[in-house]
Amino acid sequence: MRSRYAMVCSSNQNRSMEAHALLKREGFDVSSYGTGSHxxxxxxxxxxxxxxxxxxxxxxxxxxxxxxxxxxxxxxxxxxxxxxxxxxKLAPQRWQENSPDGPFDVVLTFEEKVFDMVLEDLNNREQILMKTVLVINLEVKDNHEEAATGAQLALDLCREIEAAESWEESIDDIVSNFEKQNRRKLLYSISFY
Structure with missing residues (x-):
C-alpha cells in the first residue's frame, strides 16, 4: 500500500518540516503544513x-x-x-488552504491543538469523496532536538501503517504497539474527504 501523508504543526514549520524532510528522503509521498494564521x-x-x-x-x-x-x-x-x-520545498503552506493537494490517507500532527484544528477543518469540509483519512497526533515538543526525535518516530509509525494490508482494520494494534515500544501516547481519529 502506498499512502499519501501530510505532516502538520502550528506556525513555525519546525516539527512538520523535519518529518517531511525525513519521510521524503525515505521515499514517502509527503507534504507539510502549518495551521496558524502566519x-x-x-x-x-x-x-x-x-x-x-x-x-x-x-x-x-x-x-x-x-x-x-x-x-x-x-x-x-x-x-x-x-x-x-x-x-x-519552496514555501510554507497553510493546512486550511490545502484542498488542491489532498486527499491524504494519513495526517500526522505534532500537538493536540493542531490535531483538533485538523479534525475540525476536515469535519467542516464538504465530504464528497467519502474517502477515509486517518488523523494521528504524536505530541512533540517544539525544539530542534525533539523535532528530530519526533521525525524518526513519525517515520517508524508511517512504516508500520504502510506495512499493514489495511490500516482501517489494524490501526488499534499499530497504535498499541507503537505506544508500548516508544512510551508515547497517540491520539487518533478517522475522518473523510
Missing amino acids: VKLPGPSLREPNVYDFGTPYKHMFEELRRKDPDLYKRNGILPMLKRNMSV
Whole structure:
C-alpha cells in the first residue's frame, strides 16, 4: 500500500518540516503544513517574533534573517532550519488552504491543538469523496532536538501503517504497539474527504 501523508504543526514549520524532510528522503509521498494564521519564527525576544505570510519563500526568510542578525539566527537554529526547509520545498503552506493537494490517507500532527484544528477543518469540509483519512497526533515538543526525535518516530509509525494490508482494520494494534515500544501516547481519529 502506498499512502499519501501530510505532516502538520502550528506556525513555525519546525516539527512538520523535519518529518517531511525525513519521510521524503525515505521515499514517502509527503507534504507539510502549518495551521496558524502566519508563520512565526523566534526573534530577538519573545515579544519580537519574525512573522511571515504563508507562501513566503523560505529563501526570502533565510536572506532577511541572515541580514538582520546572522549570529543570533545561526545560534538559535533558525538559519539551519530554514536551509533545511529550502531543500524540501519552496514555501510554507497553510493546512486550511490545502484542498488542491489532498486527499491524504494519513495526517500526522505534532500537538493536540493542531490535531483538533485538523479534525475540525476536515469535519467542516464538504465530504464528497467519502474517502477515509486517518488523523494521528504524536505530541512533540517544539525544539530542534525533539523535532528530530519526533521525525524518526513519525517515520517508524508511517512504516508500520504502510506495512499493514489495511490500516482501517489494524490501526488499534499499530497504535498499541507503537505506544508500548516508544512510551508515547497517540491520539487518533478517522475522518473523510
